[in-house]
Amino acid sequence: MSDASEPENDFDVVVVGAGIAGCVTAFQLAQQGHSVVLIERGEAPGSKNLSGGVLYCRGMQEVFPDFLQEAPVERRVTRNYINFLNAESSIGIDYKDTRLADPVNAVTVLRAKLDPWLAEKCEEAGVFVMPGVRVDRVLTKDGPTGKRVVGVKAGDDELRASVVVAADGVNSFIAQEVGLRPKQPLNHLATGVKCVVSLPRETIEARFNLTGDEGAAFAVVGDCTEGIGGGGFIYTNTDSISVGVVLRLDDMVAKNKSATDIFDHFLTHQFVAPYLDGGEITEYGCHMVAEGGMDMIGDIDMDGMVVVGDAAGLTLNTGLTVRGMDLAVASGVAAAAGIASALSGKDTSKVGLAGYREQLFASFAGQDMKTYAKAPSFLEVQRMYKDYGELIGNVLYGAFNLDNQPRQHLAKVALKAFKKSPVKIRHLISDGFAGVRAL
Amino acid sequence: MKIVVAYKWAPNPQDATVGAAGAVDWSRAKPAISEYDPVAVELARELADATGGEVIGLTAGAKGVDATMARKAALSRRFDRAVIVADDSLQGAGSTELAAVLAAAVRHIGDVDLVITGDSSVDVGGKMVPTVLAGQLGWPAVAEVSAVTGGAGSVRVERAIAGGTQVLEISGPAVLAASTDAAVPRLPGMKDILAATKKPVQTLTVAELGVPATGSTVTVKGTSRPDLKARKGQMIDAKDPAAAAAELVAALRGTGAL
Numbered sequence: 234m235s236d237a238s239e240p241e242n243d244f245d246v247v248v249v250g251a252g253i254a255g256c257v258t259a260f261q262l263a264q265q266g267h268s269v270v271l272i273e274r275g276e277a278p279g280s281k282n283l284s285g286g287v288l289y290c291r292g293m294q295e296v297f298p299d300f301l302q303e304a305p306v307e308r309r310v311t312r313n314y315i316n317f318l319n320a321e322s323s324i325g326i327d328y329k330d331t332r333l334a335d336p337v338n339a340v341t342v343l344r345a346k347l348d349p350w351l352a353e354k355c356e357e358a359g360v361f362v363m364p365g366v367r368v369d370r371v372l373t374k375d376g377p378t379g380k381r382v383v384g385v386k387a388g389d390d391e392l393r394a395s396v397v398v399a400a401d402g403v404n405s406f407i408a409q410e411v412g413l414r415p416k417q418p419l420n421h422l423a424t425g426v427k428c429v430v431s432l433p434r435e436t437i438e439a440r441f442n443l444t445g446d447e448g449a450a451f452a453v454v455g456d457c458t459e460g461i462g463g464g465g466f467i468y469t470n471t472d473s474i475s476v477g478v479v480l481r482l483d484d485m486v487a488k489n490k491s492a493t494d495i496f497d498h499f500l501t502h503q504f505v506a507p508y509l510d511g512g513e514i515t516e517y518g519c520h521m522v523a524e525g526g527m528d529m530i531g532d533i534d535m536d537g538m539v540v541v542g543d544a545a546g547l548t549l550n551t552g553l554t555v556r557g558m559d560l561a562v563a564s565g566v567a568a569a570a571g572i573a574s575a576l577s578g579k580d581t582s583k584v585g586l587a588g589y590r591e592q593l594f595a596s597f598a599g600q601d602m603k604t605y606a607k608a609p610s611f612l613e614v615q616r617m618y619k620d621y622g623e624l625i626g627n628v629l630y631g632a633f634n635l636d637n638q639p640r641q642h643l644a645k646v647a648l649k650a651f652k653k654s655p656v657k658i659r660h661l662i663s664d665g666f667a668g669v670r671a672l
Numbered sequence: 673m674k675i676v677v678a679y680k681w682a683p684n685p686q687d688a689t690v691g692a693a694g695a696v697d698w699s700r701a702k703p704a705i706s707e708y709d710p711v712a713v714e715l716a717r718e719l720a721d722a723t724g725g726e727v728i729g730l731t732a733g734a735k736g737v738d739a740t741m742a743r744k745a746a747l748s749r750r751f752d753r754a755v756i757v758a759d760d761s762l763q764g765a766g767s768t769e770l771a772a773v774l775a776a777a778v779r780h781i782g783d784v785d786l787v788i789t790g791d792s793s794v795d796v797g798g799k800m801v802p803t804v805l806a807g808q809l810g811w812p813a814v815a816e817v818s819a820v821t822g823g824a825g826s827v828r829v830e831r832a833i834a835g836g837t838q839v840l841e842i843s844g845p846a847v848l849a850a851s852t853d854a855a856v857p858r859l860p861g862m863k864d865i866l867a868a869t870k871k872p873v874q875t876l877t878v879a880e881l882g883v884p885a886t887g888s889t890v891t892v893k894g895t896s897r898p899d900l901k902a903r904k905g906q907m908i909d910a911k912d913p914a915a916a917a918a919e920l921v922a923a924l925r926g927t928g929a930l
């Protein structure tokens with residue numbers, strides 16, 4: 234087959250979506266001398282992006298060796314705080330480690346700043362960046378092995394390429410359109426509501442116990458979501474704080490709660506509000522989040538097309554770390570390698586593009602998706618979001634509340650709290666066992 | 673017919689924030705082709721196509737106006753070519769200064785029959801540039817233009833005036849500011865954006881144009897939030913609805929609102 238050199242192609246590769254996965258794919262292919270167009274719906278890359286968060290940055294540094302020096306990163310995360318939040322109590326594990334700063338492991342980023350930087354890098358590498366264009370559909374033709382993607386259509390215009398890369402996010406309508414992704418069940422999807430609160434950097438450093446460009450990442454479960462499956466997060470940026478909740482759609486529907494009410498509850502929680510006090514909300518928005526883990530990865534390749542990043546379902550919530558951006562980088566790297574070898578072999582069929590899947594699942598990203606394959610169903614266990622936090626809170630209350638009554642051994646206090654809690658021994662055993670296996 | 677469309681690469685105030693002390697933060701506002709400028713482009717294109725003319729995009733500003741994204745955004749519009757005055761000395765330049773530079777560039781382009789601008793810029797909105805530009809060139813200026821027909825040397829211009837429409841015949845070159853709804857601009861498609869990089873662009877500096885120094889400049893000394901309207905802040909306890917309603921009516925009567 235000589236489809237890779239069909240004369241009517243406008244580009245070797247069309248990438249749809251200038252987020253992290255799309256930019257990395259486009260950048261690496263252009264670096265190897267392929268002609269690439271990167272189509273972005275927003276007026277400028279990043280303009281549609283409200284997100285921000287923690288980027289585990291080692292993979293990014295392999296693509297851009299000077300990433301930490303050049304890219305608009307906010308803070309280097311050296312403090313991870315895992316928090317069980319109850320209405321009246323808060324229990325946390327405060328993990329601060331200077332080893333996380335050298336070498337840098339994770340940074341906070343604001344995508345509204347990072348994405349334009351990535352697009353600029355793409356442009357420098359020779360990618361044709363095309364913002365302000367919404368792709369309406371992919372062009373297909375019937376080939377010997379079924380439907381083959383041959384390009385994209387936007388408005389009246391068509392662009393043809395040997396390979397189309399769907400990097401259009403969690404709701405990837407491109408992947409859905411060609412049948413690579415079935416509609417996701419509600420328990421695979423969550424809605425994220427977040428805001429960015431501006432505060433002077435000195436205030437942030439004082440409140441979060443940080444020095445210089447150190448940063449903190451809080452993972453919160455419990456009352457922050459009023460018991461809905463999901464969690465809350467607080468990340469420090471240079472001079473703002475990203476704060477939000479992620480709520481599983483099926484649980485919200487079942488409990489008939491509104492995302493904005495829960496978010497307001499989190500922001501005004503007595504243990505959260507002091508961090509935000511005096512700040513000004515400069516951004517507010519919500520976004521769909523993929524939570525299905527391994528189950529959500531559908532077919533990621535077909536004749537003439539691959540799917541990368543969130544569009545491929547590459548997100549991972551282990552309870553301690555919520556990942557998506559680093560997996561997007563890894564999938565971009567794997568896709569670029571797979572596409573490059575397909576182009577040079579002049580076979581961009583599913584078989585020719587198989588290198589993408591192979592490299593993805595050989596990479597840490599694919600390995601981690603497998604390792605944590607059971608995490609989503611573990612995290613669906615309701616007790617995680619309410620009962621455990623309250624149980625620990627009550628045990629500690631019994632230990633610390635010196636109420637002029639004779640003290641009891643901690644084991645007895647614990648047992649008493651445990652008896653009052655809806656959590657049963659068999660739950661502890663089954664959840665503990667599932668947790669160890671899933672995480 | 674040679675038509676110049678002066679456009680502005682301007683940040684959108686929608687994305688700017690005003691701090692508590694009144695300072696305006698533009699850092700989050702991404703520049704784009706100013707909101708009403710595409711209307712001017714459309715008006716110019718239609719006229720040029722009808723008369724077999726050329727449409728030249730012209731802008732002036734700090735270096736950013738010549739960035740790849742800015743060029744692409746401009747030239748994916750229906751210009752034939754562009755002249756870009758990119759000079760960091762124009763950072764924060766006011767209407768008078770910009771109009772002087774644009775006038776010098778129009779002279780530099782030479783034999784221009786018509787300059788068409790948008791109604792106003794999205795960031796400043798002063799509606800000054802078209803008239804100051806015309807003054808600099810010694811040409812007539814017409815604002816609120818809803819339609820243009822004719823050809824080189826003689827154009828027929830319709831403009832909205834209070835209570836009706838005025839039709840003007842203009843001989844010789846002129847500066848026209850299009851009304852906001854004079855034409856429906858076409859959104860650039862993928863092929864337009866691809867073609868944009870193939871259109872000729874001439875980049876100039878202020879020094880190359882030899883712009884005479886403006887006699888005076890406007891400097892912003894400060895910005896502040898508008899004062900909040902003084903309100904009574906009177907609260908009515910609504911525990912007893914009937915009494916609350918009576919109190920509300922009495923209060924409204926008392927202020928003369930009823």
